[in-house]
Amino acid sequence: MLHTRTTPAERRSALRKRLTEDRLLMMPGALNPLSARLIQDTGFEAAYLSGAVLAADLGLPDIGLTTATEVAARAQQTTRATDLPVLVDADTGFGEPVNAARTVQLMEDAGLAGLHLEDQVNPKRCGHLDGKSVVPREDMVRRIRAAVDARRDPGFLLMARTDARTVEGLDAAIDRARAYVDAGADAIFPEALADEAEFAAFRAAIDVPLLANMTEFGKGRLLDARTLHDLGYDIALYPVTLLRLAMGAVEDGLRTLSAEGTQESLLPRMQTRSRLYRLLGYEEYTAFDSAVFDFTLPHGT
Numbered sequence: 001m002l003h004t005r006t007t008p009a010e011r012r013s014a015l016r017k018r019l020t021e022d023r024l025l026m027m028p029g030a031l032n033p034l035s036a037r038l039i040q041d042t043g044f045e046a047a048y049l050s051g052a053v054l055a056a057d058l059g060l061p062d063i064g065l066t067t068a069t070e071v072a073a074r075a076q077q078t079t080r081a082t083d084l085p086v087l088v089d090a091d092t093g094f095g096e097p098v099n100a101a102r103t104v105q106l107m108e109d110a111g112l113a114g115l116h117l118e119d120q121v122n123p124k125r126c127g128h129l130d131g132k133s134v135v136p137r138e139d140m141v142r143r144i145r146a147a148v149d150a151r152r153d154p155g156f157l158l159m160a161r162t163d164a165r166t167v168e169g170l171d172a173a174i175d176r177a178r179a180y181v182d183a184g185a186d187a188i189f190p191e192a193l194a195d196e197a198e199f200a201a202f203r204a205a206i207d208v209p210l211l212a213n214m215t216e217f218g219k220g221r222l223l224d225a226r227t228l229h230d231l232g233y234d235i236a237l238y239p240v241t242l243l244r245l246a247m248g249a250v251e252d253g254l255r256t257l258s259a260e261g262t263q264e265s266l267l268p269r270m271q272t273r274s275r276l277y278r279l280l281g282y283e284e285y286t287a288f289d290s291a292v293f294d295f296t297l298p299h300g301t
């Protein structure tokens with residue numbers, strides 16, 4: 001129905017509890033609020049809100065153009081559409097440490113279960129592109145401390161991402177991650193690792209939960225869930241997968257529509273009206289107003 005059933009505090013503790021289990025948490029990135037509900041409906045236990053997806057959705061490159069308030073607004077729409085815990089990409093925290101502090105409170109208010117902050121300089125880049133720079137380690141430590149101090153709900157997960165691997169090398173990235181944990185980060189996101197040996201090296205060095213970014217067409221190979229679990233990883237992130245799938249289908253569909261003059265051949269690939277209505281919970285609304293769902297759908301729609 002209109003509202004979700006769980007409070008932000010319940011989702012935060014669900015995520016925390018889930019991270020203590022010896023099972024990989026697969027976390028797809030929602031492409032819009034409704035897709036977050038589909039992520040829940042298909043059995044996933046958490047969803048992600050990607051900065052790259054949000055920027056692309058607005059027709060922008062992922063270079064720090066979106067603002068904290070835009071991300072928070074999207075986050076609020078997303079958390080209203082699902083009961084799952086949602087982790088948000090808070091980029092660099094949108095400025096100085098004081099901005100990171102405000103970002104934490106905005107994201108708490110948006111009902112999220114947690115966020116990640118990265119150690120890139122502004123303007124940031126996609127973590128899988130070349131030409132990134134990172135701020136000095138001490139600056140990122142200040143960013144994290146500000147975030148930790150600003151947090152009002154201790155259940156809210158603060159994850160630190162380091163982009164240092166492709167800038168300063170693996171050892172420096174691991175050293176940074178250790179310093180970030182000491183500064184209060186609850187979990188670590190090592191960005192753009194090259195191979196399984198590097199994933200393993202991070203696991204051996206860091207005691208808190210680790211996230212593996214399985215973004216497509218990036219720096220690393222796509223590792224499957226079993227491999228990531230065996231490597232000791234806690235979260236597998238699929239940040240842009242749904243956007244890429246959807247946009248691929250949309251582009252093909254537009255070309256077909258234009259070439260064939262009808263969408264008839266595309267029907268088998270579409271979400272049907274009845275599936276959409278089930279996802280939206282139309283029938284539940286009849287409890288309030290019996291006229292909402294007072295028609296029957298033709299077979300197969």
Ligand SMILES: C[C@](O)(C(=O)O)[C@H](CC(=O)O)C(=O)O
Binds near residue numbers: 051053125213216239
């Ligand atoms: C995880 C990420 O930060 C995102 O915004 O989703 C991106 C994903 C991508 O651009 O493929 C990143 O890895 O930097």
Ligand SMILES: [Mg+2]
Binds near residue numbers: 050051052089091
């Ligand atoms: Mg991002």
